[in-house]
Amino acid sequence: MRPQTARKQPAPNNTTEFGPWLAQASILAVDDELGMRNFLERTLGPRCKHIATAADTEEAARILDEHHFDVLILDNIMPGKNGVEWLSEQRAVGFFGDVILITAYADLETAIQALRAGAADFVLKPFRSNQMLNAIARCLDRGRLQRENYVLRYELKSSSDQRLSDKLIGESEAIRRVRDDIARVAPLPTSVLITGESGSGKEVAARSVHALSDRNDKPFVPVNCAAIPADMIESELFGHVKGAFTGAQASRDGLFMHAQGGTLFLDEIGELPTPMQSKLLRVLEDRRVRPVGAEREIPVDLRLLFATNADLGEHVESGRFRADLYFRINVMQIDLPPLRDRRDDVHELATLFMHQLSQQFGTPAVPISAEERALLERYDWPGNVRELRNLVERTLILGRLPDEFGRDISMAAGPEESLADIERRHILAVLREVNGNRAEAARRLGVSRKTIDRKCARWNI
Ligand SMILES: Nc1ncnc2c1ncn2[C@@H]1O[C@H](COP(=O)(O)OP(=O)(O)OP(=O)(O)O)[C@@H](O)[C@H]1O
Numbered sequence: 001m002r003p004q005t006a007r008k009q010p011a012p013n014n015t016t017e018f019g020p021w022l023a024q025a026s027i028l029a030v031d032d033e034l035g036m037r038n039f040l041e042r043t044l045g046p047r048c049k050h051i052a053t054a055a056d057t058e059e060a061a062r063i064l065d066e067h068h069f070d071v072l073i074l075d076n077i078m079p080g081k082n083g084v085e086w087l088s089e090q091r092a093v094g095f096f097g098d099v100i101l102i103t104a105y106a107d108l109e110t111a112i113q114a115l116r117a118g119a120a121d122f123v124l125k126p127f128r129s130n131q132m133l134n135a136i137a138r139c140l141d142r143g144r145l146q147r148e149n150y151v152l153r154y155e156l157k158s159s160s161d162q163r164l165s166d167k168l169i170g171e172s173e174a175i176r177r178v179r180d181d182i183a184r185v186a187p188l189p190t191s192v193l194i195t196g197e198s199g200s201g202k203e204v205a206a207r208s209v210h211a212l213s214d215r216n217d218k219p220f221v222p223v224n225c226a227a228i229p230a231d232m233i234e235s236e237l238f239g240h241v242k243g244a245f246t247g248a249q250a251s252r253d254g255l256f257m258h259a260q261g262g263t264l265f266l267d268e269i270g271e272l273p274t275p276m277q278s279k280l281l282r283v284l285e286d287r288r289v290r291p292v293g294a295e296r297e298i299p300v301d302l303r304l305l306f307a308t309n310a311d312l313g314e315h316v317e318s319g320r321f322r323a324d325l326y327f328r329i330n331v332m333q334i335d336l337p338p339l340r341d342r343r344d345d346v347h348e349l350a351t352l353f354m355h356q357l358s359q360q361f362g363t364p365a366v367p368i369s370a371e372e373r374a375l376l377e378r379y380d381w382p383g384n385v386r387e388l389r390n391l392v393e394r395t396l397i398l399g400r401l402p403d404e405f406g407r408d409i410s411m412a413a414g415p416e417e418s419l420a421d422i423e424r425r426h427i428l429a430v431l432r433e434v435n436g437n438r439a440e441a442a443r444r445l446g447v448s449r450k451t452i453d454r455k456c457a458r459w460n461i
């Protein structure tokens, strides 16, 4: 697997003096002068991912309709419409990309207008290639930062797990199969539906798909469909233009735009309100989104991943979920098995979490004895891996397995247990209840202190 890319996007290898993002950027240059278009193509072409040029605003509009660009370089003075005017119009109908204006006149007025119309920067003609490259690098840096901040803030609001990795741990047959499927599907553009009980690792699996895809240096944007109020969800996902509704004082990008080039993970997809289901279906078919109140649609270039812990097939039958959308997103399904069906993984996960959390808290790891390991492996884990992680966290704080854990296990005795097992489990539970006081445990159990000592010695307690 590749190095973890969870929160911080790694810099691509070919970092240049113009920053790490230039090589990944797609740029559209609009200028009526052939000489300028050629110059920009020559300078930028070898350094960025993709460059396109247009000779006027009409051609530019056509190209923008079809493809997503990270940066638009726009000449201000062109026959017909000038750049600033055109940009204002485009902003009003829902164009959100980063714009650098080229202007031949050193007048402040144009620059101010440009910035008001939503340009990120301007470059005065004549300019050297380095000036343009620096302007682009600044613009990409700022855009990246804004997006990261937004996504981070959004994640903080919606996610209860502090830091999610993109690696599924475990050597059980079941989890290996999941990892194989992920490795197979990751490089393809295919949508994936990830299913599984709560806490079984669906989001980790989604991050893993992203990390193993060629989009791994672009954003991974997780969205919990159940956490956004129904009347907000369209504008959260698709953005809105200024004045689209009361309170929409400025245009705002939606999460689809923040995920441009990368991966959008729609979690709890079964909770998506029906009107949004039709909108999502259209996005999947046309790869375009229309911000609320916007006249134009914006092409989006992203991978879509979905997750649910509900039975979507049942939702379809009961009419809660559109059948056509279900077929569209259910191209490839990855099912995370519950932890009780892969008990082999329990110990490895517990050890790993103990290690990670003890480092994070700066406290020494609490050793897990052979008996405790057996207890952990016998337990049914209704909350799956998340429950295990929480248990390890509590164990670290208490310095021992929480008392109630032993009790839960005692009640869930398996039929195949030997009498000796039951005895050991029972004594352990009592010991935990009395905080390890052997004299007290002996009294409660009605045996001698010596018996307890002997048994504990045999069990390595
Ligand atoms: N195989 C795994 N390896 C390492 N960590 C895991 C694994 N599976 C789950 N986790 C951890 O368990 C917790 C829950 O995982 P995750 O958020 O992916 O579950 P989920 O299936 O999305 O749950 P929910 O349905 O409640 O959203 C996280 O802390 C995650 O890091």
Ligand SMILES: [Mg+2]
Residues within 6 Å of the ligand: 202, 203, 267
């Ligand atoms: Mg989740």
